Amino acid sequence: MTLTGCPRHDRSEVKLRRYEPGDETAAHELWRRSWQTAYPAIDFDARMGWWRKRWRDELLPQAAVVVAEVCERLVGFVTVDQTTGYLDQIVVAPEAWGGGIADLLLLEAKRLSPDKLVLHVNTDNTRAVAFYRRHGFDVLSEYRPDADAPRIWAMWREAASGGG
16 A cells, blocks of 8 residues: 555554544545545535534444554544444545555454444445455345435354454
8 A cells, every 4th residue: 555655554554543532634534535535426525514513423422433544644444333333434545445454444343342243335335345245244134225325234243254
């Protein structure tokens, strides 16, 4: 993976740590860039107000948030509700896709919620669907919430996956 202004690094040089309030601006921008790259036809700039409110009011009060850094730069994060096992977000900087950061963040999510993880993912997000299947998630159902895109509801369980 190559990040602008940072020499080539491998995943062994990725630092995982707990989210801190000072990470908020970088985390929001990372969310916007990642989703904008995944869905270029959607205006994620227009969704930032909604996202900031959701981040502060829904995710931070409930979820453990772990960030990934390379060269002291935030390049990813994961949010996991340790009570329910709900994995709401794995976000990785587009320039770091394929570099193993999502793998490390998912391993951390499994550590934070060792019995199970549950999530939903848009069915047209084929990259994410393949990633979760590779990591032992089983599809529980497919559904379409209101007028939104069709989604898959999936779960990973420690006993079913053999641990990883």
